[in-house]
Amino acid sequence: MILLFGGLSLLVAAALAVIGMRNQPRRNAVFATLVVAGCGLGVVPAVQVLHSGTARTAVFGSALPGGDWIFGIDPLSAVFLVALLGVGAAAAVYGVGYMAFDSRTPGWPCHALFALELVALALVVCAQAIMPFMGAWELMAIGSLLLILTEYEHAETRRAGLIYIFATHVGTLALFAMFAVLARAGSDWSFSALATGTTNPSGARTAVLALALVGFGVKAGFFPFHFWLPPAHAAAPSHVSALLSGVVIKVGVYGLLRVISLVGPPPAWWGWLVLGLGLSSAVLGVLWALAQHDIKRLLAYHSVENIGIILMGMGAGALGAAYGHPTLAILGYGAALLHTLNHALFKSILFLAAGAVYRLTGTRNMEELGGLARRMPLTWLAFALGSAAIIGVPPLNGFVSEWLVFQTLLRAGFSTDALRIAVIAVPGLALVGGLALACFVKVGGVVFLGTPRTSRALTASRPGLLLDGPPLVLAAVCVFIGCLPVLVLPPMLIAGAFVAGGPLPPPDAGAMAAAVGAKEISILAAVLALAAAGIWLIAQRLHRIAPVRQSETWSGAYPLPNARMQYTASSFAAPLLEIFGRLSGVRTHRGTSVFHSESVDLILDGAVVPWWAAIERTALRLRPLQQGRLSRYLMYVISTVVALLAYLLVRGGGR
Numbered sequence: 001m002i003l004l005f006g007g008l009s010l011l012v013a014a015a016l017a018v019i020g021m022r023n024q025p026r027r028n029a030v031f032a033t034l035v036v037a038g039c040g041l042g043v044v045p046a047v048q049v050l051h052s053g054t055a056r057t058a059v060f061g062s063a064l065p066g067g068d069w070i071f072g073i074d075p076l077s078a079v080f081l082v083a084l085l086g087v088g089a090a091a092a093v094y095g096v097g098y099m100a101f102d103s104r105t106p107g108w109p110c111h112a113l114f115a116l117e118l119v120a121l122a123l124v125v126c127a128q129a130i131m132p133f134m135g136a137w138e139l140m141a142i143g144s145l146l147l148i149l150t151e152y153e154h155a156e157t158r159r160a161g162l163i164y165i166f167a168t169h170v171g172t173l174a175l176f177a178m179f180a181v182l183a184r185a186g187s188d189w190s191f192s193a194l195a196t197g198t199t200n201p202s203g204a205r206t207a208v209l210a211l212a213l214v215g216f217g218v219k220a221g222f223f224p225f226h227f228w229l230p231p232a233h234a235a236a237p238s239h240v241s242a243l244l245s246g247v248v249i250k251v252g253v254y255g256l257l258r259v260i261s262l263v264g265p266p267p268a269w270w271g272w273l274v275l276g277l278g279l280s281s282a283v284l285g286v287l288w289a290l291a292q293h294d295i296k297r298l299l300a301y302h303s304v305e306n307i308g309i310i311l312m313g314m315g316a317g318a319l320g321a322a323y324g325h326p327t328l329a330i331l332g333y334g335a336a337l338l339h340t341l342n343h344a345l346f347k348s349i350l351f352l353a354a355g356a357v358y359r360l361t362g363t364r365n366m367e368e369l370g371g372l373a374r375r376m377p378l379t380w381l382a383f384a385l386g387s388a389a390i391i392g393v394p395p396l397n398g399f400v401s402e403w404l405v406f407q408t409l410l411r412a413g414f415s416t417d418a419l420r421i422a423v424i425a426v427p428g429l430a431l432v433g434g435l436a437l438a439c440f441v442k443v444g445g446v447v448f449l450g451t452p453r454t455s456r457a458l459t460a461s462r463p464g465l466l467l468d469g470p471p472l473v474l475a476a477v478c479v480f481i482g483c484l485p486v487l488v489l490p491p492m493l494i495a496g497a498f499v500a501g502g503p504l505p506p507p508d509a510g511a512m513a514a515a516v517g518a519k520e521i522s523i524l525a526a527v528l529a530l531a532a533a534g535i536w537l538i539a540q541r542l543h544r545i546a547p548v549r550q551s552e553t554w555s556g557a558y559p560l561p562n563a564r565m566q567y568t569a570s571s572f573a574a575p576l577l578e579i580f581g582r583l584s585g586v587r588t589h590r591g592t593s594v595f596h597s598e599s600v601d602l603i604l605d606g607a608v609v610p611w612w613a614a615i616e617r618t619a620l621r622l623r624p625l626q627q628g629r630l631s632r633y634l635m636y637v638i639s640t641v642v643a644l645l646a647y648l649l650v651r652g653g654g655r
Helices: 002-020 024-052 075-100 108-126 130-151 155-183 202-220 229-235 238-263 268-290 295-322 326-361 377-390 397-412 419-448 465-483 489-500 511-545 569-584 604-621 630-654
Strands: 056-060 069-073 586-590 595-599
Touching: 002 024, 002 075, 002 108, 024 069, 024 075, 024 108, 024 489, 069 075, 069 108, 069 130, 075 108, 075 238, 075 326, 075 465, 075 489, 108 130, 108 238, 130 155, 130 229, 130 238, 155 202, 155 229, 155 238, 155 604, 202 238, 202 268, 229 238, 229 295, 238 295, 238 326, 238 489, 268 295, 268 419, 268 569, 295 326, 295 397, 295 419, 295 489, 326 377, 326 397, 326 465, 326 489, 377 397, 377 419, 377 465, 397 419, 397 465, 419 569, 465 511
Parallel strands: none
Antiparallel strands: 056 069, 586 595
């Protein structure tokens, strides 16, 4: 714990440094150095706990209600610490270069808030009692809001902030209610005292699990609580979007798994509910992503999709525990944790690469881009690797975790009780994979391939090392995990066993067999990729030696092709979206020579926005009461006091 608190102290020092220093180059260098050093120190004890399975704890005396403030690293919190600090270090370095592109917005407030947000997130996953957990949770929520509002001068950003603060308050109220129910069963407010398992009354466990699903579900952003996520991710600076998608929404996943570890194996209905919500989130998320034109909103909806995949693993684990299959429970929780880590990596890559595109072109609209692979080759490489990872192509890490989720769901079929899990979930997960492939073919083709559609894309240049370096480093980690999953899966299974509350299954129970299968496929894919790269290098060498004839691409005998003849994002996705009809929430606009589509979010546009508008209309009707006159306000106060006194007199007289 000393190393962790030392690392967090360096993060606080980084925030203070950017506030106190005036020289911008020196300030940026000190900030990046301190953040990387602090994150590196914090990762060390987390990795040690993951390999040993032994928790570490620090206790601080407190006179506040609830007893001592306890912080610790156990296998569950260690997984999230590694993801948080790894992504945080890369995003912080990237943020230095990203904020330097806009001279109108000073970078130091964002840098300071970013470092403090990392501290708050680390405290959330390490807190082992109600008071420190909720305190850190509120700090994290406020920090996220301020980071989202970095470019507050834009109306889109302010709207995203309002939606986020509404959502986070709803979630926090549910968490207060959940902890109130839990605290009644414990001798104090520490998690160890609350971990009463099956001794909780069934009604209390039901209430806790239902409230946890709402409170942590809002933060995780799965359907139907996802409505805050796309506007916030699109409006925030790209390194903040990477932190939101890679880490902040994962805190909701952490909370759900922590509650399972506290109250014991959840009932079967809860597992089915989580599995159903996960499948719905995955399918709807990828459909809505396919309909987007804004590259960052597209990536945000893919976060909804991947949170759904994580929930499917979690739901399968909960059903395994409910039906008495501990190996299935550990596999399910381990798969959910592995995909949590992997998604933090490859989604951060994609947001960072998208941010570089935005900074160099000034637009997030895919219809205005094209041909960026030649102008931004390293950005294209990072985005291509991130895309391959998110759609589950070996030898990337996304393949390993999705393979493990598939293995978990298929192994459920070996049990008569859990056969329905595989029948329902496996086809849905396969559908999600196919739609995700189509979506990222669309993004890669429209944004990076072809010819530039506008002058913005035509004049783009290379972003530089600060914007290209961090996503490429994360991409290298994705390749490492994809090629050597046997090094990463055992710690995930240790954490899964911690959540399930049982011992780790033996290697021949099937868990490690899944990792070995993923390793063999990844190695084969890596060999094929290296062979393809070798053939390409040989071809390039031969082209230099022998003369090469170049001519125009065949274009159906049309003599004057131009950028408008290319597929647009709308036209590429139209056939798939029309198949799913209203489920995709897409409105199409057809003309004689123009096709345009727009996406409508069923929850945000269909429920939240109309409800919000109704509140605004009601507030406007009450506006005449607010006239700015002190005498009028004093009259309101006196009238209220008189009414209360009259009520008390009447009530007292009745007695």
